[in-house]
Amino acid sequence: GAVVSQHPSRVICKSGTSVKIECRSLDFQATTMFWYRQFPKQSLMLMATSNEGSKATYEQGVEKDKFLINHASLTLSTLTVTSAHPEDSSFYICSARGTGQFVSKNIQYFGAGTRLSVL
Amino acid sequence: DQQVKQNSPSLSVQEGRISILNCDYTNSMFDYFLWYKKYPAEGPTFLISISSIKDKNEDGRFTVFLNKSAKHLSLHIVPSQPGDSAVYFCAASPQGGSEKLVFGKGTKLTVNP
Numbered sequence: 723g724a725v726v727s728q729h730p731s732r733v734i735c736k737s738g739t740s741v742k743i744e745c746r747s748l749d750f751q752a753t754t755m756f757w758y759r760q761f762p763k764q765s766l767m768l769m770a771t772s773n774e775g776s777k778a779t780y781e782q783g784v785e786k787d788k789f790l791i792n793h794a795s796l797t798l799s800t801l802t803v804t805s806a807h808p809e810d811s812s813f814y815i816c817s818a819r820g821t822g823q824f825v826s827k828n829i830q831y832f833g834a835g836t837r838l839s840v841l
Numbered sequence: 842d843q844q845v846k847q848n849s850p851s852l853s854v855q856e857g858r859i860s861i862l863n864c865d866y867t868n869s870m871f872d873y874f875l876w877y878k879k880y881p882a883e884g885p886t887f888l889i890s891i892s893s894i895k896d897k898n899e900d901g902r903f904t905v906f907l908n909k910s911a912k913h914l915s916l917h918i919v920p921s922q923p924g925d926s927a928v929y930f931c932a933a934s935p936q937g938g939s940e941k942l943v944f945g946k947g948t949k950l951t952v953n954p
Contacts, residue, residue, distance in 0.1 A: 724887075726884070728884065731882075756941065756942075763850075763946075764946060765930065765944040765945060765946045765947060766885070766930070766944045768941055768942070768943075771941055813882075815884050815885075816884075817884070826890075827938075828873060828890070828934075828937060828938030828939060829875070829887050829890065829938070830875075830887070830942060831887065832877070832884035832885045832886070832887075833884045834882075834883050834884045835882065835883060835884045837882065
């Protein structure tokens with residue numbers, strides 16, 4: 723139980739293109755989803771929090787026009803990195819928190835992450 | 842300003858012995874604490890949590906201890922197994938876990954056969 727699927731696991735793109743990353747909760751309803759970024763040997767840095775049906779709340783220093791987040795349903799959130807540049811290369815991880823038979827309401831369950839490389 | 846600190850970047854133990862991972866926090870509003878385990882190129886996996894109303898929570902080989910006065914928590918793994926080798930993140934949250942998590946930088950545990 724409590725499976726969060728993140729796709730793609732790895733993406734390589736050219737500078738200036740946009741990349742969409744999907745995060746799905748497979749067996750529970752994700753009322754809240756989170757997007758993190760992890761730099762090598764560093765902690766997970768929260769980028770934004772999204773609640774289903776409402777606009778995402780971005781952390782200080784995160785450009786909302788560059789990192790577009792959509793949480794259109796209780797099982798799906800997407801992160802779009804617009805006009806990607808080499809400095810956007812990183813490991814992006816989503817997590818979900820919600821309700822269901824297999825989840826505890828205050829636990830965030832994580833996807834496997836997406837390695838983005840911008841050439 | 843790092844609110845959650847894991848001061849040991851790495852720890853090496855022998856199989857069968859106890860692993861103790863430590864975590865300190867500075868924000869007195871934190872009242873819910875979690876440990877996650879992470880393998881390379883994967884997302885973190887939830888291990889165990891503890892609320893500030895408790896000082897100990899146990900789940901199989903994993904026990905988390907919370908010392909509120911010292912703002913310190915620790916994760917004990919007994920007995921340690923090679924499959925436990927991973928990076929362990931401590932995370933904290935106010936409001937009983939309903940707010941966002943703040944993560945430490947992680948401790949890489951290596952369990953040697």
